[in-house]
Amino acid sequence: MKTQVNxxxxxxxxxxxxxxxxxxxNLCMVDDSAFDSTHQGTADLVTVVKPGQVVSWTALxxxxxxxxxxxxxxxxxxxxxxxxxxSGPAMSPPGSAAASKGEAxxxxxxxxxxxxxxxxxxxxxxxxxxxxxxxxxxELQMYEGSNSVMSxxxxxxxxx
Amino acid sequence: MPQQLAIIVLVDVSNxxxxxxxxxNTYLFDNMKLHGSVNQGTGELVTAINGSYWRDGSQASExxxxxxxxxxxxxxxxxxxxxxxxxARQTDEDALAELQELAAKSTVPSADAEAELNRIRRNVGTRxxxxxxxxxxxSGQKIVDVMGQVVTExxxxxxxxxxxxxxxxxxxxxxSKIMYPAEYGSPDMVTDGWYWSxxxxxxxPGTYSYMMRIQLHKLVQTNGELRWDPVNLTCASAxxxxxxxxxxxxxxxxxxxxxxxxTRPGRDA
Numbered sequence: 001m002k003t004q005v006n007x008x009x010x011x012x013x014x015x016x017x018x019x020x021x022x023x024x025x026n027l028c029m030v031d032d033s034a035f036d037s038t039h040q041g042t043a044d045l046v047t048v049v050k051p052g053q054v055v056s057w058t059a060l061x062x063x064x065x066x067x068x069x070x071x072x073x074x075x076x077x078x079x080x081x082x083x084x085x086x087s088g089p090a091m092s093p094p095g096s097a098a099a100s101k102g103e104a105x106x107x108x109x110x111x112x113x114x115x116x117x118x119x120x121x122x123x124x125x126x127x128x129x130x131x132x133x134x135x136x137x138x139e140l141q142m143y144e145g146s147n148s149v150m151s152x153x154x155x156x157x158x159x160x
Numbered sequence: 161m162p163q164q165l166a167i168i169v170l171v172d173v174s175n176x177x178x179x180x181x182x183x184x185n186t187y188l189f190d191n192m193k194l195h196g197s198v199n200q201g202t203g204e205l206v207t208a209i210n211g212s213y214w215r216d217g218s219q220a221s222e223x224x225x226x227x228x229x230x231x232x233x234x235x236x237x238x239x240x241x242x243x244x245x246x247x248a249r250q251t252d253e254d255a256l257a258e259l260q261e262l263a264a265k266s267t268v269p270s271a272d273a274e275a276e277l278n279r280i281r282r283n284v285g286t287r288x289x290x291x292x293x294x295x296x297x298x299s300g301q302k303i304v305d306v307m308g309q310v311v312t313e314x315x316x317x318x319x320x321x322x323x324x325x326x327x328x329x330x331x332x333x334x335x336s337k338i339m340y341p342a343e344y345g346s347p348d349m350v351t352d353g354w355y356w357s358x359x360x361x362x363x364x365p366g367t368y369s370y371m372m373r374i375q376l377h378k379l380v381q382t383n384g385e386l387r388w389d390p391v392n393l394t395c396a397s398a399x400x401x402x403x404x405x406x407x408x409x410x411x412x413x414x415x416x417x418x419x420x421x422x423t424r425p426g427r428d429a
Contacts, residue, residue, distance in 0.1 A: 055418065064164045065191055065226075070409070075420045116195075116221075117212050118409035122418035134420055144194050157420070 004054045007031045007047055007155075011059060013066040013142045022140070022152045035160050044154045046133050049124045051159065057120035059140060069115035071139040071149055115141055128159040164224040165192055167207060169372065169395070172232045173321040177378050182395040186374075196400070203395070211362020211403035215414075220406045223360040225339065229324040229374065235306055237323060248285065248302035251310045255284040285310030289385040303379065303386060316379050322388065325375045326356050333368035333399055337361065362403050369398045 009029050016026040027043045035048035049055060061068045128134060133156035142148050168189040176185035188205035190197050196208035212220040230237065235244070258280050262273060285302040303311040305318040329341040341358035372395045377388040408415055 054415065061163060065166050067163055067191070067194060073410070075418065114404070116210060117404055117406050119406050120409045121415055122408075122410045123415060125417040125420055125422075127422045128420060157418070 001050060002032075002034050002053065004056060005031055005033045005047060005049055007045070007055065007057045009057065009059045009070070009138060009140070010062060011068045011140060011142070012062045013068050014063060016140075016150060017142055017147065020147065020150070022150050027140075027152060029155055043152050044156075046156045046158050048158050048160050051124050051126040051128065053124045055122060055124060055157065057138075066142070068140055068142050070118065070120050071115060071141040072151075073120055073136055073138055075134060075136045124157070124159065128157070130159045133158045164226060165190055165207070165209075166226045166228055167205070167397075169227055169229045169324070169326065169374070170232060171229065171324040171374065171376065173324060173376050174233060176393060177321075177376055177391060180391070180393070182374060182393045186395050188397060196402075206367070206398045206400050209360055209362060209399055209401045211360075211365070211401060212406045213363065213403055214406055219361070219363045221362060223362055225341075225358045225360060227326055227329070227356045227372070229326050231321055231323045233306065233321065234323060235304065235308065235320045239308075243308065244301055244304045247304050247308045248287075248310060251284050251302065255280050258283075282312050283310075285312055286386055288379075289387045316381065316386065319379050321379075322377045325354075326372055327375050327392070328373040329356055329358065329370060330373070331369055331371040331396070333360075333370040336364075336368065338364060338366075338368045338401065339370070339399065360399065360401065362401055365401045365403045367398055367400045369396060371396050 007029060008031070009027060011022070011028075012026045015024075016022050019026070022043060028041050029043060029045035030040050031037050031045060031047045033048050035050075037048050038046045047055070057070055057073060059068050059070045135153055135156040137151050137153045138155055139149055139151040142150070168187075170187040170189070171182065172185040172187075176182050179185065183203060186203045187201050188203060189200050190205065190207050192208050193200055195210050197206065198208070199205050207225075209223045211223065214220045240246075258276075262276050262280070287300055287302050290300050303316060303319045305311050306320045311319050326343075333339045334341060339358040339360045341356055343354055344357050346353055346355055374393055374395055376391045376393060378391050380387055380389050407413075410416065410419055
């Protein structure tokens with residue numbers, strides 16, 4: 001078994017900022033899991049993992065010279081999102097996007113400019129129920145400013 | 161910062177040639193304002209480079225720099241590379257057509273025909289003389305202004321300058337092995353196929369200066385012949401390198417379990 005699974009979020013930053021969505025092909029997620037992950041190359045990637053494996057997330061800009069960093073990855077079920085697992089492609093509704101933007105601002109002042117120091121790595125816990133996708137919110141920061149943070153709720157981790 | 165960084169070197173070519181210095185005639189920009197670069201758009205840019213190291217002290221990220229020289233008051237670099245040649249060929253074709261017309265309508269030489277010939281001669285433009293030193297892309301070409309019109313000998317002030325070329329990057333940052341610059345080829349026509357790039361060792365924080373040698377071209381007229389004379393000037397800039405430890409973003413410490421709630425999504429919650 002592989003000890004590490006890498007997930008790469010490739011972002012078309014200019015595209016995303018222009019249409020203000022990470023959908024429409026502006027975000028492409030892929031992983032190198034040894035198991036059969038589904039929806040490779042989309043924002044709905046379901047990465048199949050095993051307890052004890054290390055998962056590592058990286059963001060990459062399509063245009064190499066555009067700054068993009070992962071701002072946050074959270075598994076806490078968002079309000080009204082508990083049942084989103086089975087509803088196919090999900091995206092954060094306008095309300096929640098605004099809320100996360102608000103939060104982001106508070107954080108931004110303290111450590112927003114040091115995101116490049118962050119390593120998004122963690123061990124898959126043993127308590128995950130096999131076969132159930134655990135969706136997470138991926139927040140991306142693209143340069144700076146009030147519209148620079150975008151998030152997506154559709155990717156997931158799933159235990160084999 | 162795993163991303164590459166671009167430093168735009170914008171040169172006011174005609175002023176730099178007139179005053180024989182790049183000081184006050186160069187404007188530097190980079191895309192690292194977010195990371196602390198200062199004096200964007202001036203000649204005093206200090207490029208911020210944020211390095212990082214792993215917990216064991218080893219270097220975690222290297223920075224890649226790309227320098228792109230641009231010229232103020234020249235044909236934009238985004239027009240096709242054969243543009244000048246294309247425009248020159250067009251004037252040749254026009255002149256030929258006019259000559260043909262002239263030949264057809266006047267069978268006897270006259271003052272009128274001579275005036276007409278002179279006019280055609282003016283419209284056809286002048287080719288730059290090729291010398292041993294100036295062989296290359298610009299030699300044997302007609303001189304074109306920023307609008308793509310050929311320029312005649314008596315109106316060369318309007319000529320579009322060839323883009324500045326960085327010919328060397330050297331100085332403190334290179335001598336102290338902070339950055340390793342080299343020139344690379346690229347299929348990108350915006351940078352004319354060649355660009356300088358460097359990797360920066362971010363393990364030794366500090367401010368390091370470096371120099372760029374930039375070649376401009378001056379249009380000179382000797383004995384009725386035009387030629388592009390290379391003029392080598394230098395321009396200074398600096399890198400400010402900082403380095404901080406990388407950290408696990410989930411735990412803010414070492415690697416731990418992912419913060420996945422113990423409740424099953426969509427059922428127990």
